[in-house]
Amino acid sequence: METKGAGRSLAWLLATWALTRAALLLFVFQVYAFSDLDVTSDVSVTYRGWYEVLRQGTFPLDDVTWQYPPAAALAILSPAALPFLSYAHAFFLLAFLADAVVMALLLYPRRRPERSLRGAWVWLAGVPLLGPTVYARYDVMVTAVAVAALLAGVRHPRVMGALTAFGALLKVWPALLLVGCFRRRAWASAAVTAAGLAALFAVSMPGAFAFLTFQRERGTEVESLGALVFHVARHFGWQGQVLLNYGSIEFLGPHVEQVSTAALALTGAAFGWLLLWRLRVTRREPHTLAEAAFTAVLLFTVTSRVISPQYLVWLVGMAAVCVSFRASRMGAPALMVVAASFVTVLEFPFGFVHVVTSDRYGVLLLVVRNGLLVAASVTAGRRLWRSTVPPAPAAPLPPRPARPRKAPVSP
Numbered sequence: 001m002e003t004k005g006a007g008r009s010l011a012w013l014l015a016t017w018a019l020t021r022a023a024l025l026l027f028v029f030q031v032y033a034f035s036d037l038d039v040t041s042d043v044s045v046t047y048r049g050w051y052e053v054l055r056q057g058t059f060p061l062d063d064v065t066w067q068y069p070p071a072a073a074l075a076i077l078s079p080a081a082l083p084f085l086s087y088a089h090a091f092f093l094l095a096f097l098a099d100a101v102v103m104a105l106l107l108y109p110r111r112r113p114e115r116s117l118r119g120a121w122v123w124l125a126g127v128p129l130l131g132p133t134v135y136a137r138y139d140v141m142v143t144a145v146a147v148a149a150l151l152a153g154v155r156h157p158r159v160m161g162a163l164t165a166f167g168a169l170l171k172v173w174p175a176l177l178l179v180g181c182f183r184r185r186a187w188a189s190a191a192v193t194a195a196g197l198a199a200l201f202a203v204s205m206p207g208a209f210a211f212l213t214f215q216r217e218r219g220t221e222v223e224s225l226g227a228l229v230f231h232v233a234r235h236f237g238w239q240g241q242v243l244l245n246y247g248s249i250e251f252l253g254p255h256v257e258q259v260s261t262a263a264l265a266l267t268g269a270a271f272g273w274l275l276l277w278r279l280r281v282t283r284r285e286p287h288t289l290a291e292a293a294f295t296a297v298l299l300f301t302v303t304s305r306v307i308s309p310q311y312l313v314w315l316v317g318m319a320a321v322c323v324s325f326r327a328s329r330m331g332a333p334a335l336m337v338v339a340a341s342f343v344t345v346l347e348f349p350f351g352f353v354h355v356v357t358s359d360r361y362g363v364l365l366l367v368v369r370n371g372l373l374v375a376a377s378v379t380a381g382r383r384l385w386r387s388t389v390p391p392a393p394a395a396p397l398p399p400r401p402a403r404p405r406k407a408p409v410s411p
Contacts, residue, residue: 013117020124020127021128024132024134027131027132029092035350039133043087043088050066051077058206059206059208061206066210069171078090091138092136095141114327120320122319123320127313129338129344142167142170143317144317146173146318151321153186154289157186158189176297179295180288180291181289220251221251221306221307221308222355223308223309223366224306225307225370225374226260226263227366228370239254263305267304288387290321290322291383291384291387298337298377312337316337316341319338333380336373337373337376343368346365347365347369
């Protein structure tokens with residue numbers, strides 16, 4: 001009976017996955033309109049423009065919107081593998097393939113007693129809740145690499161290290177997967193792979209690391225946690241502007257620099273907490289690696305100056321890996337991330353005009369979405385700490401002073 005029940009659950013999961021992903025493909029292929037705002041223009045315009053430059057053997061040195069590590073060129077150039085399709089259509093199919101790879105990775109070890117289908121269900125639900133934006137950015141490809149790295153880390157640390165380094169050269173954040181890794185072989189593999197790939201790109205393509213200088217003048221993106229300060233301030237006469245800057249819609253004006261600096265300080269504090277956790281951790285289980293990575297990516301995302309919709313793809317992927325372990329305690333933060341994904345699609349693309357104009361509806365959406373992410377970060381951090389760091393021993397009570405004995409009364 002249990003085998004039949006598991007088989008039915010798997011069949012429902014796969015059928016639902018197929019239906020939801022078919023819907024996403026219909027939206028990005030524009031068979032049906034998802035919203036008034038076209039979420040695919042990044043692929044058809046921006047990515048396609050970079051593609052033409054990268055084909056010449058150089059990075060987009062004159063385009064400050066190119067803010068990605070050198071291996072991102074592989075994702076942008078990947079549609080060349082399907083020359084019989086247009087650039088955009090090929091990219092959408094490759095993004096769909098990356099989505100399928102993640103699902104396959106989450107399903108593969110389901111027969112092991114310590115694993116479950118919960119992770120696959122989280123991925124199944126979280127991705128379509130974000131809408132077609134998932135297939136219109138290359139973040140789902142990076143997430144596939146990160147998921148593969150985390151799942152390999154339990155048994156194959158060298159493979160994890162190599163995949164993590166490759167992911168970090170795609171979009172930096174997968175480097176956070178090493179936060180909970182205590183195996184030297186993984187760190188050594190990551191260092192060797194990163195050094196080799198970086199040297200290869202530096203020698204073969206000019207401007208491989210020009211992206212490091214393209215973010216100095218960035219403001220605070222309108223969807224970030226710090227942006228709430230200016231959304232509220234606009235109702236009290238704040239004189240700044242909302243402009244397209246460095247590829248995203250940002251606040252520019254008085255006190256933006258201070259808020260951006262505060263966001264960087266919060267990121268530094270988050271990394272300090274993670275370092276303290278590494279120094280204090282004593283109990284490590286197979287799922288600790290994934291839980292630490294999930295917590296680190298949550299903290300990085302929440303404290304960033306930018307929280308674009310596609311960032312939620314990272315969080316859904318990391319949450320899915322966590323809850324695929326039966327012993328994981330990250331169920332509540334994972335559900336918060338899934339809920340935040342739904343609020344995110346309400347905010348972008350459906351409510352983006354309200355966000356940009358800072359009206360009450362737009363501010364409410366951001367408060368709810370970012371509030372869910374903050375709650376998920378705090379909950380994940382607390383549960384990670386409690387499950388791995390022993391409580392501090394209670395200070396012993398001082399001994400009570402002995403009472404003086406009364407002298408015996410003589411008869």
